[in-house]
Amino acid sequence: MKILSSEMAQHYQISSLQRGHLIFTSFISYNGKILFLDSHLERLVKGADFLFPDIGWSQNFEKIKQYVEGVFKNTMDRSGDQSMNNNYFRLTIFDDCLHLQQKAFETHNDSLKLMSALKVKTAGLIPPFVKLSNYLESDLELARAKFKSYDDVLFFDYAQNITEASTSNIFIVTTGGAIITPTPSSIILDGVTRKKLLEKLQYLGFNIKEAPVSKSDLLKAREIWLTNSVKGVRFVEQFEELMFDKNDTLFQKVITVFGRYGELV
Numbered sequence: 001m002k003i004l005s006s007e008m009a010q011h012y013q014i015s016s017l018q019r020g021h022l023i024f025t026s027f028i029s030y031n032g033k034i035l036f037l038d039s040h041l042e043r044l045v046k047g048a049d050f051l052f053p054d055i056g057w058s059q060n061f062e063k064i065k066q067y068v069e070g071v072f073k074n075t076m077d078r079s080g081d082q083s084m085n086n087n088y089f090r091l092t093i094f095d096d097c098l099h100l101q102q103k104a105f106e107t108h109n110d111s112l113k114l115m116s117a118l119k120v121k122t123a124g125l126i127p128p129f130v131k132l133s134n135y136l137e138s139d140l141e142l143a144r145a146k147f148k149s150y151d152d153v154l155f156f157d158y159a160q161n162i163t164e165a166s167t168s169n170i171f172i173v174t175t176g177g178a179i180i181t182p183t184p185s186s187i188i189l190d191g192v193t194r195k196k197l198l199e200k201l202q203y204l205g206f207n208i209k210e211a212p213v214s215k216s217d218l219l220k221a222r223e224i225w226l227t228n229s230v231k232g233v234r235f236v237e238q239f240e241e242l243m244f245d246k247n248d249t250l251f252q253k254v255i256t257v258f259g260r261y262g263e264l265v
Contacts, residue, residue, distance in 0.1 A: 016052070016094040022133040023047045024092040027192070027229050028105050030263050032085050034072055036229070039192045040091070041065055047130040048093045055096050064091075064098065071100060088230060092133065108231040110260060111246060112151035113238040114165065114224070117141045121155045121163045121187040128184035138166040152226070154239070155187075160215045163187045165226050168234075169194035172213055173223035173250050179208035180217070193227040196262050197254070204257060223249055232261040 004012070016022065025040040041064055048057035068091065076085050086105035091098070119137050126132065141153040154170065155163045162170060162182060169191040171181045181198060184190035201208045218224070223244060224236035235251045237244050246252070258264055 014095060014097070020132070020134055021051055022092055022094045023051055023131060024090055024133050025131060025192075025229075026088070026090045028089065028261060029072060029085060029087045030105070030261050032076060033263070034068070034089075035262050036192050036196055036265075037065065037068065039196065040229070041068075043129050043131070043190065043192065044091060044093065047127075050127065050130055052093070052095055057093065067098075068100065071102065075102070105230075108234070109151075110232070111235040111237045112226070113149070114152050114154055114226075114236045115145050115148065115150040115240050117153040117155045117166075118144070119155060121157050123157075124186045126186050128186065128188060128190040131189060135167070142166055150238075154218075156215060157187060162213045162215065162218055164189060168226035168228040168231065170213075171197075171225040171227065172218060172221040173225075174217070175220060175222050177207060177222075177250070179206060179250070180211050180213055181208075182213055183210040191227060191229065193229045193233070193262055196265055197227055197233065197258055200258050200262075200265055201254065206254075223251055225251055225254075229261075233258065 023044065025044045027037065027040045028035055041061060045057040045061050045064070048055065068089065072087070075087060088103050088105045090101040092101070119141060138153075145151065145153045152165045152168070154165050157163055164170060164182070164187075169181060169189065171179055173179055179201065181194060182188050198208060198210070218239070219242065224239060226234045226236065228234075233251075233255065235244070235246050235249070237246060
């Protein structure tokens with residue numbers, strides 16, 4: 001047990017913290033390079049301006065970028081091996097405060113088992129570029145999924161359209177070979193890796209688009225992928241009773257042009 005003194009507790013008494021108004025972004029460095037830093041910071045300051053309009057966070061974009069790059073450079077200088085310097089970063093904003101966390105990057109399996117969540121998502125007032133630090137419902141769903149030997153959960157809306165997984169966006173490959181991902185909304189985060197993968201595959205001429213995906217579409221899918229800036233692009237090997245073989249898939253082709261985490265972009 002840790003008892004906070006009045007001085008230490010002041011940090012936790014900020015109004016935005018008490019009400020859960022924290023916005024953040026998570027990203028990684030991979031083989032000595034921070035992946036998609038500009039995109040992460042653009043979404044972060046846009047969301048911060050939405051939550052804290054009197055601060056003017058967008059005006060500090062370059063200062064934030066220089067700060068993050070400076071911290072990263074110091075890390076690389078200390079390690080002496082830039083090519084293998086992989087780190088996890090979490091940048092959080094509340095009110096006029098900025099906090100950067102850094103730790104060693106942990107790899108994740110590139111395939112997983114997925115099941116439906118009990119919680120049904122409903123449209124709200126939060127725009128898709130606001131990434132809030134509130135994952136209670138997702139964590140409860142994940143605990144339930146792990147009890148049933150699954151790795152993640154997939155949320156649906158009341159129309160039985162898919163939205164997103166606990167911390168990942170979703171792509172499906174139809175029987176005809178088209179790639180579809182739901183459009184960002186108040187219940188679907190505009191994920192950075194999602195966006196970069198979409199742009200890369202469009203540029204290369206893949207048949208890919210943003211569109212609603214129903215549960216019946218999902219059950220007929222040839223492949224299912226999840227994207228996350230920290231866990232990368234992952235293949236769903238099982239969705240409830242459906243099994244998927246990763247061999248000779250479009251997923252494998254996509255990894256060769258995009259990379260597991262977007263490092264080839």
